[in-house]
Amino acid sequence: MSIEASSTGRGGAEGQLIGERVRPRSAGYMIGSALVLGIALFCMLLFIFLFLRRKPDSGTRIWVLNHTPDQVVIYNPHDGVAEKKFQVADGLRGLTFSRDGASAYIFNVVDVVNKFTKVDTATYLKQESVEVDGVPQGIGTFPDDREVAVITGSKTTGEAGGFDVLSMVERSTADPTKPRRMWRVRDLQITHKIAVSDSGDRIYLLDAKSEYLTIYDYINQTVDKEINLHGAAEQFLYPRAGDYYYISVLQHNAIYQFSKKDDAITGAYIYSYADPEKSFHNIKLRYMDIDSEGRYLFATCYEAKSVAIWELGNPDFAREAKDVIMPVGPEQKGYVWSDVTYYLPALRFGLKGGYSERLNYIAGGERIAVDPAGAFLALNDDEGAVYVYELFEVMKTLRRRDPVPEIAPPTRNLPVLEPHLIITDLVRTGSGDVEIRDLQIARPRVRRQGAATETAEDLQAWNH
Structure with missing residues (x-):
């Protein structure tokens, strides 16, 4: 006696043919299949998300x-x-950022031609190589980034006996390959650290063989004052904040x-x-x-x-x-x-x-x-x-x-x-x-x- 299977098509799902008979699929089978398929799709999407997601990055x-x-x-x-x-370059010595953080000044003490390098902090591309008269051993940045104060040392002994203030926007008339020198200070002992005030009118200098902090008046290009520290200074921090x-x-x-x-x-x-x-x-x-x-x-x-x-x-x-x-x-x-x-x-x-x-x-x-x-x-x-x-x-x-x-x-x-x-x-x-x-x-x-x-x-x- 044959079994009529016409009722199995009403739910939208085809039955399974066994010989001449058709066995209807249970609701549990359909739910289970959908659940497995859903979990598989979820795992695939989760894997894609974890693989392609953007990682937190503050810059x-x-x-x-x-x-x-x-x-x-x-x-x-x-x-x-x-x-x-x-x-x-060889002989990396130090690093200074511009006030706005857009550039990094990297200076070194060993090079055929004494230079410091300006690098873009976003792309890491070299913006400029600046040749100086001496071995660069420290840089102080001005607020507008139009000038820098550079400690320069002897090319023979390496001892830094002064500093130059250089323009980053004007060239020297005598040698257009070099920046214009705005001010030069010499006859120091061993210049150690340098910084520029927030207003750009004062330059601070520490000498490794002196117990004094020397403060220069950049506008009038003279020594403004000397402060006795009663001991040789090691480090100088002139922060942007505070x-x-x-x-x-x-x-x-x-x-x-x-x-x-x-x-x-x-x-x-x-x-x-x-x-x-x-x-x-x-x-x-x-x-x-x-x-x-x-x-x-x-x-x-x-x-x-x-x-x-x-x-x-x-x-x-x-x-x-x-x-x-x-x-x-x-x-x-x-x-x-x-x-x-x-x-x-x-x-x-x-x-x-x-x-x-x-x-x-x-x-x-x-x-x-x-x-x-x-x-x-x-x-x-x-x-x-x-x-x-x-x-x-x-x-x-x-x-x-x-x-x-x-x-x-x-x-x-x-x-x-x-x-x-x-x-x-x-x-x-x-x-x-x-x-x-x-x-x-x-x-x-x-x-x-x-x-x-x-x-x-x-x-x-x-x-x-």
């Missing part, structure tokens, strides 16, 4: 000058990938804060009081930077293998000069300014050791840079690794910790913050040598593809 880039070999390496701090590597600039003096174990308005010393930032149980307490402060709002000062202490952060002007961390006890040693004067307020850090933290290339090594921090966009903190160690921290996480740690002790504990007792990532492709292997000559974070000029999802409120949240 921030870390610029590293690696001396061995002489390369400029530009990293994306989001993923640690080297976005660009290029060679400018009302102050900073000078570190190794012999004092301190970073001094100066007013941009009148050049008065308004504060001293120290890592720790001297430890009375140690005859020699080496806690020098060298490299430093501030955040984009000029509220926090960051510095590395190489000997303590740590980083210190000060909240600028916070009275909770202020100490009167009469109560401050500074270390005294072979290279330490223990000098204290009697009329200056001293500040202890709001946070000290150690560096994370034990990355794969150096399993048992705890690094000493060297150069340090803060992201102008407020997202990252970067520093390098003495082995060539670059540590990248999310600034938001660092500031959260600072807020929830108790005030630090006046005498810094041993490095092993410091908190260790987990970095966002550690870039180790420059770390030396075997008997190789690595020397990072400079490390800075460029101001995001172009929002590249995959612009960051962080909003301005996210980037500034830690300040509130």
Whole structure:
């Protein structure tokens, strides 16, 4: 007896033929098939999305000058990938950004013809090579980027005995291949650091063999004033943000804060009081930077293998000069300014050791840079690794910790913050040598593809 199958076509689905019979498909079979097909399509779409999605990218880039070999390496701090590597010239010495962040000035101390190079920070293309009369060893940028102040050294000894102010828009009438020289200062000892004021009317100069900060009046082209630091300066920071600039003096174990308005010393930032149980307490402060709002000062202490952060002007961390006890040693004067307020850090933290290339090594921090966009903190160690921290996480740690002790504990007792990532492709292997000559974070000029999802409120949240 045959089975009629005419009813199976009413639901829109064909039955399965078995001999001369047709068995209708169940509703569960149809639902299961649709579910499997839907999951397969979802997985395919998810894979395509993950593969093709735009990665968050704020446009921030870390610029590293690696001396061995002489390369400029530009990293994306989001993923640690080297976005660009290029060679400018032998003997890379330093890096300076223009005030608007559009250009980078890279200078070197070894070249057949002494030049510095201007590079576009968005495209990494060379804009100009500028020949100078001497070995370029430092550059101060003017607010309008129409002029630069360049430390120039002897072509035979390399010692920098002065500086030139050069026009970036006018050529020399005597030699059109060179920029027009606006001013020249010579007969100095060993010119060390140079900077230009926000108004462009003053030039600041540090001499490695002098205890004075010399301030030049550029408009009248004369010396305006000299300030006795009572010790040779190591580093000079004239930031775009804030009302102050900073000078570190190794012999004092301190970073001094100066007013941009009148050049008065308004504060001293120290890592720790001297430890009375140690005859020699080496806690020098060298490299430093501030955040984009000029509220926090960051510095590395190489000997303590740590980083210190000060909240600028916070009275909770202020100490009167009469109560401050500074270390005294072979290279330490223990000098204290009697009329200056001293500040202890709001946070000290150690560096994370034990990355794969150096399993048992705890690094000493060297150069340090803060992201102008407020997202990252970067520093390098003495082995060539670059540590990248999310600034938001660092500031959260600072807020929830108790005030630090006046005498810094041993490095092993410091908190260790987990970095966002550690870039180790420059770390030396075997008997190789690595020397990072400079490390800075460029101001995001172009929002590249995959612009960051962080909003301005996210980037500034830690300040509130």
